[in-house]
Amino acid sequence: xxxxxxxxxxxxxxxxxxxxxxxxxxxxxxxxxxxxxxxxxxxxxxxxxxxxxxxxxxxxxxxxxxxxxxxxxxxxxxxxxxxxxxxxxxxxxxxxxxxxxxxxxxxxxxxxxxxxxxxxxxxxxxxxxxxxxxxxxxxxxxxxxxxxxxxxxxxxxxxxxxxxxxxxxxxxxxxxxxxxxxxxxxxxxxxxxxxxxxxxxxxxxxxxxxxxxxxxxxxxxxxxxxxxxxxxxxxxxxxxxxxxxxxxxxxxxxxxxxxxxxxxxxxxxxxxxxxxxxxxxxxxxxxxxxxxxxxxxxxxxxxxxxxxxxxxxxxxxxxxxxxxxxxxxxxxxxxxxxxxxxxxxxxxxxxxxxxxxxxxxxxxxxxxxxxxxxxxxxxxxxxxxxxxxxxxxxxxxxxxxxxxxxxxxxxxxxxxxxxxxxxxxxxxxxxxxxxxxxxxxxxxxxxxxxxxxxxxxxxxxxxxxxxxxxxxxxxxxxxxxxxxxxxxxxxxxxxxxxxxxxxxxxxxxxxxxxxxxxxxxxxxxxxxxxxxxxxxxxxxxxxxxxxxxxxxxxxxxxxxxxxxxxxxxxxxxxxxxxxxxxxxxxxxxxxxxxxxxxxxxxxxxxxxxxxxxxxxxxxxxxxxxxxxxxxxxxxxxxxxxxxxxxxxxxxxxxxxxxxxxxxxxxxxxxxxxxxxxxxxxxxxxxxxxxxxxxxxxxxxxxxxxxxxxxxxxxxxxxxxxxxxxxxxxxxxxxxxxxxxxxxxxxxxxxxxxxxxxxxxxxxxxxxxxxxxxxxxxxxxxxxxxxxxxxxxxxxxx
Amino acid sequence: xxxxxxxxxxxxxxxxxxxxxxxxxxxxxxxxxxxxxxxxxxxxxxxxxxxxxxxxxxxxxxxxxxxxxxxxxxxxxxxxxxxxxxxxxxxxxxxxxxxxxxxxxxxxxxxxxxxxxxxxxxxxxxxxxxxxxxxxxxxxxxxxxxxxxxxxxxxxxx
Ligand code: FES
Ligand code: FES
Numbered sequence: 001x002x003x004x005x006x007x008x009x010x011x012x013x014x015x016x017x018x019x020x021x022x023x024x025x026x027x028x029x030x031x032x033x034x035x036x037x038x039x040x041x042x043x044x045x046x047x048x049x050x051x052x053x054x055x056x057x058x059x060x061x062x063x064x065x066x067x068x069x070x071x072x073x074x075x076x077x078x079x080x081x082x083x084x085x086x087x088x089x090x091x092x093x094x095x096x097x098x099x100x101x102x103x104x105x106x107x108x109x110x111x112x113x114x115x116x117x118x119x120x121x122x123x124x125x126x127x128x129x130x131x132x133x134x135x136x137x138x139x140x141x142x143x144x145x146x147x148x149x150x151x152x153x154x155x156x157x158x159x160x161x162x163x164x165x166x167x168x169x170x171x172x173x174x175x176x177x178x179x180x181x182x183x184x185x186x187x188x189x190x191x192x193x194x195x196x197x198x199x200x201x202x203x204x205x206x207x208x209x210x211x212x213x214x215x216x217x218x219x220x221x222x223x224x225x226x227x228x229x230x231x232x233x234x235x236x237x238x239x240x241x242x243x244x245x246x247x248x249x250x251x252x253x254x255x256x257x258x259x260x261x262x263x264x265x266x267x268x269x270x271x272x273x274x275x276x277x278x279x280x281x282x283x284x285x286x287x288x289x290x291x292x293x294x295x296x297x298x299x300x301x302x303x304x305x306x307x308x309x310x311x312x313x314x315x316x317x318x319x320x321x322x323x324x325x326x327x328x329x330x331x332x333x334x335x336x337x338x339x340x341x342x343x344x345x346x347x348x349x350x351x352x353x354x355x356x357x358x359x360x361x362x363x364x365x366x367x368x369x370x371x372x373x374x375x376x377x378x379x380x381x382x383x384x385x386x387x388x389x390x391x392x393x394x395x396x397x398x399x400x401x402x403x404x405x406x407x408x409x410x411x412x413x414x415x416x417x418x419x420x421x422x423x424x425x426x427x428x429x430x431x432x433x434x435x436x437x438x439x440x441x442x443x444x445x446x447x448x449x450x451x452x453x454x455x456x457x458x459x460x461x462x463x464x465x466x467x468x469x470x471x472x473x474x475x476x477x478x479x480x481x482x483x484x485x486x487x488x489x490x491x492x493x494x495x496x497x498x499x500x501x502x503x504x505x506x507x508x509x510x511x512x513x514x515x516x517x518x519x520x521x522x523x524x525x526x527x528x529x530x531x532x533x534x535x536x537x538x539x540x541x542x543x544x545x546x547x548x549x550x551x552x553x554x555x556x557x558x559x560x561x562x563x564x565x566x567x568x569x570x571x572x573x574x575x576x577x578x579x580x581x582x583x584x585x586x587x588x589x590x591x592x593x594x595x596x597x598x599x600x601x602x603x604x605x606x607x608x609x610x611x612x613x614x615x616x617x618x619x620x621x622x623x624x625x626x627x628x629x630x631x632x633x634x635x636x637x638x639x640x641x642x643x644x645x646x647x648x649x650x651x652x653x654x655x656x657x658x659x660x661x662x663x664x665x666x667x668x669x670x671x672x673x674x675x676x677x678x679x680x681x682x683x684x685x686x687x688x689x690x691x692x693x694x695x696x697x698x699x700x701x702x703x704x705x706x707x708x709x710x711x712x713x714x715x716x717x718x719x720x721x722x723x724x725x726x727x728x729x730x731x732x733x734x735x736x737x738x739x740x741x742x743x744x745x746x747x748x749x750x751x752x753x754x755x756x757x758x759x760x761x762x763x764x765x766x767x768x769x770x771x772x773x774x775x776x777x778x779x780x781x782x783x784x785x786x787x788x789x790x791x792x793x794x795x796x797x
Numbered sequence: 798x799x800x801x802x803x804x805x806x807x808x809x810x811x812x813x814x815x816x817x818x819x820x821x822x823x824x825x826x827x828x829x830x831x832x833x834x835x836x837x838x839x840x841x842x843x844x845x846x847x848x849x850x851x852x853x854x855x856x857x858x859x860x861x862x863x864x865x866x867x868x869x870x871x872x873x874x875x876x877x878x879x880x881x882x883x884x885x886x887x888x889x890x891x892x893x894x895x896x897x898x899x900x901x902x903x904x905x906x907x908x909x910x911x912x913x914x915x916x917x918x919x920x921x922x923x924x925x926x927x928x929x930x931x932x933x934x935x936x937x938x939x940x941x942x943x944x945x946x947x948x949x950x951x952x953x954x955x
Binding site for chain 2: 023025026028029030031032033034035036037038039041042044202203204205206207253254255256257258285287288493494495496666667669670673674675676677678700701702706708709710712714715717
């Protein structure tokens with residue numbers, strides 16, 4: 001196995017990059033702009049049936065009986081399935097399989113899946129759902145995680161994988177690095193505060209969709225809007241008890257995911273089984289309402305933080321206690337619980353650190369990984385508290401972040417290896433671009449600026465199921481026509497990973513950008529890749545692509561050197577041609593170079609792979625959150641608070657992100673903008689929650705208040721290139737890091753604007769007005785508050 | 798449900814006839830009966846604009862339009878042949894990430910360009926944002942879509 005190869009960070013020919021770093025158009029850009037791109041719901045097969053799912057009206061109930069006979073008798077209904085047909089439990093994390101495609105014995109939230117129907121059309125399927133009789137015996141529903149933690153009975157899950165669950169605790173992690181109590185005792189200032197993060201969801205514009213077809217020889221093909229083809233493949237084999245070689249999973253074009261399509265979902269199992277039962281292709285497209293029930297979004301967290309600092313601003317220790325509301329199933333919750341603590345130890349140096357995180361089950365839609373998985377909430381709490389530390393100590397908030405900078409090529413207190421680190425440059429850029437020095441504290445009452453910093457992983461060395469095989473694999477095929485086809489299991493979910501792969505191949509083999517075809521995310525055609533999560537694709541698939549290209553390049557160069565009778569070091573492959581650097585007149589199109597190589601060696605192809613090096617602290621859970629490289633980000637957010645209505649607007653936000661190297665600056669900027677937008681949206685407008693009956697508060701885009709273009713301000717994306725020693729050409733992640741700081745920077749800006757610290761999300765008009773009222777007398781004099789003393793006085797009231 | 802009828806309409810310049818139920822959504826007529834899958838479904842309830850099409854020159858959500866309402870109408874979708882200027886702008890500015898909102902956005906930008914190309918002044922930021930406010934995008938934060946719209950407008954000007 002090719003372990004991690006370090007290919008170097010420069011251009012492949014020790015020269016300027018030809019393709020990498022250019023703002024090239026996306027490989028699928030034209031298809032998307034013209035409507036030709038095919039998504040799961042665009043798959044239409046002859047004889048295809050349509051399926052629908054019956055969902056629980058109860059938050060927590062035992063299923064006494066299900067009678068589907070009337071539904072089955074309806075004309076046009078082809079099959080009905082229930083939990084009894086799919087009894088095997090699964091879960092994306094192999095240690096916590098607690099889900100059934102359709103409920104067995106119990107339902108655990110309003111919207112939990114109970115039965116599925118395949119019929120000639122959606123209307124008939126819906127009519128059949130109405131005809132299914134289910135008798136429930138309601139149980140006490142836990143909607144508050146504190147109650148679920150304090151009350152062991154009734155249990156939402158009695159056992160998982162044969163092991164009894166303790167009360168309603170999904171996962172508990174407690175880790176301490178250094179002596180936190182001593183560190184806090186030695187601090188000049190210790191702040192203690194409570195913070196909370198509400199629930200939010202991904203809401204991709206494409207609802208989940210899956211289509212299954214069973215061929216005459218029993219091969220099951222599933223087209224699904226998944227962001228992890230490989231895990232769906234595994235889960236299908238397990239639940240359907242079907243040999244994996246009889247299953248093919250294809251991810252067509254994907255209409256947004258953000259973590260919300262990482263789990264295997266009920267619809268994938270249901271269409272597969274219904275296709276087997278009926279012998280017809282079956283499609284299921286979820287309604288927008290169902291997407292809200294499927295959820296797997298941001299976990300609500302209640303967080304207590306203590307932070308100690310010296311008078312010069314240096315942190316001495318940080319202590320966190322976090323209660324995580326997991327909703328009704330485990331999903332990625334084991335990882336979430338670790339991430340809630342493990343990913344806070346940068347970009348600042350923590351001499352000591354402790355966290356105690358508990359995830360509990362509640363009878364709500366299951367939470368999971370949303371962009372910035374597990375670490376957005378603690379980042380909010382810490383950065384707001386840290387801002388207050390700066391204020392109390394009379395230090396500029398950007399300056400205190402510089403003072404605590406951990407540096408590059410270092411190790412965090414919890415044993416994570418930091419390679420490149422461009423955080424200081426990020427701070428410089430946002431400080432400069434926002435006019436921080438001239439404007440902060442000087443803006444009129446109601447307007448303000450706030451800052452925050454953050455870090456995130458570029459993939460993790462903890463594969464979801466442990467094994468010794470590569471985490472990313474690539475295959476290349478060269479054609480005599482000059483076309484290179486690259487096969488990757490990586491999932492392009494809109495972030496542009498197929499474009500990144502294409503660019504790397506064009507750069508390495510010197511073929512024209514348009515002569516590289518990318519075949520992706522098809523388990524029959526592509527080598528395994530672990531999929532689009534943890535911001536791993538550019539880093540891991542990128543490195544695997546370089547690996548595969550270098551092997552082929554070696555063959556091509558060797559063959560040409562022999563043919564031309566020159567030293568192979570004189571050969572270059574660039575811009576669609578091969579040539580001799582010492583005699584540039586000696587040149588052929590790459591197509592001919594391929595033919596020379598094919599004649600000399602054999603049919604041309606290669607493989608490449610990537611695996612992380614051994615990383616992480618030497619303790620239980622030490623590898624979770626350990627990444628081969630971390631990205632770093634700084635945000636400055638400007639707010640305009642209307643103190644009469646409590647409405648907060650963000651006219652501008654600046655985000656500088658260290659992505660190592662921008663392989664395509666347009667794509668990187670797009671990720672920075674989209675991340676910052678998403679963070680501000682969930683902080684100001686969006687909320688995913690249930691009412692006191694466990695009913696979703698508003699499962700529609702309108703009620704969820706997803707922002708329109710009018711609700712969003714200018715987002716200024718800035719790219720910092722720290723050139724990581726291990727990333728592909730030095731690249732690191734860009735898709736999730738730039739979300740984190742947007743929310744605390746917003747909170748800190750509100751403080752600058754009106755002098756109140758908001759510690760509980762979301763920042764709705766009501767929250768803002770209440771905070772202003774609690775603050776007491778308001779007015780221009782009291783609120784501008786550029787000195788710590790003035791603000792402390794105000795808050796003491 | 799009432800009996801199917803012969804729906805006659807013009808789609809992207811071509812006369813079409815389909816036999817459909819009167820209350821069948823225009824979205825389904827396009828996607829399923831006419832195999833024009835460029836028009837997307839994001840919500841089915843008039844909130845996202847992914848299903849935007851022109852009906853007699855007006856931008857509408859096709860998930861909210863019944864087949865019987867478009868009898869004899871001129872419907873234009875993202876597959877229409879005359880959207881190249883706007884589509885090129887999306888391609889160059891990186892206006893599409895996942896692309897599911899893009900067909901609707903392309904048409905919304907086309908409507909914006911149609912409205913502003915002849916006017917004597919530039920739209921301000923709020924006017925531009927308002928023109929696209931009926932179409933949700935979850936990926937881009939709108940920045941590159943707004944840039945695509947500005948580029949398309951600039952090029953549409955004489
Ligand atoms: S699908 Fe028509 S507005 Fe969303
Ligand atoms: S590009 Fe994904 S929703 Fe707009």
